[in-house]
Amino acid sequence: MSNQHATVAPILSVCDLQTYFFPDEGTVKAVDGATFDLLPRTTLGIVGESGCGKSVTARSILRIVERPGRIVGGAILLQKDGTQLDLTKLDPSGHEMRQIRGGEIGLVFQEPMTSFSPVHTVGNQIVETIRLHHPVSKQEARDRAITALRSVGIPKPERRIDEFAFELSGGLRQRAMIAMALSCGPRILIADEPTTALDVTTQAQILDLLRSLQEREGMTIILITHNLGVVAEMCDTVVVMYLGRVVEEGPVDAIFHNAKHPYTQALLRSIPSIHSTARTELPTIAGSIPHPYNRPAGCPFHPRCPDFMPGVCDKTEPGLTVMGDGQAVSCFLYDRTR
Amino acid sequence: MGSPVRLLEVNGLKKFFPIRRGVMQRVVGHVRAVDDVSFFVEKGECLSLVGESGCGKTTTSRCILRAISPTAGEILFRPEDGSVLDVAKLSKGELRPLRRQMQMIFQDPFSSLNPRRTLLDIVAEPLVANSIGSRHEQIDRVAELLKVVGLRPEYMRRYPHAFSGGQRQRIGIARALALNPSLVVADEPVSALDVSVQAQILNLMLRLQEQLGLTYLFVAHDLSVVKHVSDRVAVMYVGRIVEMAPTAPLFATPKHPYTEALMSAVPQPDPRLRSQRIVLEGEVADPANPPSGCYFHPRCRYAHDRCRAETPPLRELEAGHFVSCHRAAELALKGIAP
Numbered sequence: 001m002s003n004q005h006a007t008v009a010p011i012l013s014v015c016d017l018q019t020y021f022f023p024d025e026g027t028v029k030a031v032d033g034a035t036f037d038l039l040p041r042t043t044l045g046i047v048g049e050s051g052c053g054k055s056v057t058a059r060s061i062l063r064i065v066e067r068p069g070r071i072v073g074g075a076i077l078l079q080k081d082g083t084q085l086d087l088t089k090l091d092p093s094g095h096e097m098r099q100i101r102g103g104e105i106g107l108v109f110q111e112p113m114t115s116f117s118p119v120h121t122v123g124n125q126i127v128e129t130i131r132l133h134h135p136v137s138k139q140e141a142r143d144r145a146i147t148a149l150r151s152v153g154i155p156k157p158e159r160r161i162d163e164f165a166f167e168l169s170g171g172l173r174q175r176a177m178i179a180m181a182l183s184c185g186p187r188i189l190i191a192d193e194p195t196t197a198l199d200v201t202t203q204a205q206i207l208d209l210l211r212s213l214q215e216r217e218g219m220t221i222i223l224i225t226h227n228l229g230v231v232a233e234m235c236d237t238v239v240v241m242y243l244g245r246v247v248e249e250g251p252v253d254a255i256f257h258n259a260k261h262p263y264t265q266a267l268l269r270s271i272p273s274i275h276s277t278a279r280t281e282l283p284t285i286a287g288s289i290p291h292p293y294n295r296p297a298g299c300p301f302h303p304r305c306p307d308f309m310p311g312v313c314d315k316t317e318p319g320l321t322v323m324g325d326g327q328a329v330s331c332f333l334y335d336r337t338r
Numbered sequence: 339m340g341s342p343v344r345l346l347e348v349n350g351l352k353k354f355f356p357i358r359r360g361v362m363q364r365v366v367g368h369v370r371a372v373d374d375v376s377f378f379v380e381k382g383e384c385l386s387l388v389g390e391s392g393c394g395k396t397t398t399s400r401c402i403l404r405a406i407s408p409t410a411g412e413i414l415f416r417p418e419d420g421s422v423l424d425v426a427k428l429s430k431g432e433l434r435p436l437r438r439q440m441q442m443i444f445q446d447p448f449s450s451l452n453p454r455r456t457l458l459d460i461v462a463e464p465l466v467a468n469s470i471g472s473r474h475e476q477i478d479r480v481a482e483l484l485k486v487v488g489l490r491p492e493y494m495r496r497y498p499h500a501f502s503g504g505q506r507q508r509i510g511i512a513r514a515l516a517l518n519p520s521l522v523v524a525d526e527p528v529s530a531l532d533v534s535v536q537a538q539i540l541n542l543m544l545r546l547q548e549q550l551g552l553t554y555l556f557v558a559h560d561l562s563v564v565k566h567v568s569d570r571v572a573v574m575y576v577g578r579i580v581e582m583a584p585t586a587p588l589f590a591t592p593k594h595p596y597t598e599a600l601m602s603a604v605p606q607p608d609p610r611l612r613s614q615r616i617v618l619e620g621e622v623a624d625p626a627n628p629p630s631g632c633y634f635h636p637r638c639r640y641a642h643d644r645c646r647a648e649t650p651p652l653r654e655l656e657a658g659h660f661v662s663c664h665r666a667a668e669l670a671l672k673g674i675a676p
Contacts, residue, residue, distance in 0.1 A: 169621050199391055200561070204615055232606060233606070257608075268607065270536070274561055274589070274674055283537070288502040288503075289534075
């Protein structure tokens, strides 16, 4: 896998993305300099704890960041018809962006109950999406919707299409959500915590579905999650975020077996594993995630970091240092220019 | 150690919720949320109830606390004085002194603390409600409790909004400990927390158990967390216990196919362990309309004709290892290597 990474051009590149929110109380730097490449036919995981900016990154790519938030810097380059298109330059409600949203990039939300309209049938919502992107008759759109529902493993799609979201179970609802996201044949699927609201056995079904869809359709997936187990099972490359910054990125094996950043290392140590010894003290990360208004100066992780270097980490923010083999880390421990 | 005392013994517990339909609100059926559940908790141990949503684990714990009244069965509780009380039969007034000995830690630290009351009000509330000590003594006790759970006593005049999720969960724990309970029921105490904070709370709960000799009934869906805290585990499926055993043998050699599938469905935080997972077909059975025989048979890959017809009883296969499966003795199921 890693050899072909070097030669294949990324389908989507996020370069130094900055998305800030400007509520009355001050500025929240939700995403502050995220950089990563998405290679075709791979799964990229964006992982981090609450408030790390993983969802805002996804919403920035689709240009659906809600006010008072906006993209203040950086570029999101989408490879389209042989040219590069900077999504940050497009009008969020313009024709071109609306064609990309759903047509090129599909989105699966965390909570399928709240993302479906409760007063329209699942079928009508999928038909609406299809007709927005393709000039087809209602009947043909309906046929396509049934095909989409069948492709995600919903039994009796001819009947299910006329049901409302609340009539479906959690797992079926999430399948319908995926069917809707896929109904216009997007090349990229962004799945924002697609299994967080589901039980483990249902989660296994949905992850299986995503994997088989990727194999069948050659889709590229961005998987946003806080669950490191899901990342390890699904992803080829991983981006670890903390308070709006990418702290580390690299191939999945390097992240889990050769993590460089103190945050990644601590995060991996602190999760209780089904393989670990029972009833022993877990290593923890000191303190808790700071409130976004009191973002620490310098490296945002420095107040909780075991390798904190006074006078360095609290003064300036580290940049991403490339470690080789696609792994990059943003930490002064590895910054040779310092 | 002496012979262990069964602090809590639950026999044949049932809780059915009526389904009402039509103008007359006639009862047309029952949701069998908890259907003939029996187990015991020894003094000083931690028993976990684990299962997917709708399996009845929370309903069971709520019956034990008599937050709801069970339909049938007995809940025997042995307080300090050596008497035996059936919690299921007691009246409201008789329950009151017993409530001091059973306390609860809630799932969501954001909604379980009143935002308009200070930490002092919140943690002292059980003391005030039971008129224990003078105001001075209550304040001293709150200060002591806050120290025990790792918060600074100076914080007691602050309101919950000033605290992070992990700190709020500590406040909830301090409140639960205020009356020196013998049994603490913790319903998903860490599932709403970020992973880096989860470990802190689990460590705290283990430490408190040792220091104060607490007995835990731990309700959770996350098997890794359950494995970490429990002495024994009871796995529930559609209102019934399907398997119950000490933690190590349950994880190493599960005897029920559902336990096996549940364990294999947990994504492992290690990309090198990407396993051949058992993906269960279909959905969790409807507790209002359960299948015949063993409730798990429609999803079980080992199901026989007998499983479709006969309900398997919960029987002791090995010392302390209970399982309700007709084929438990002949199957060699895959567990997790210790």
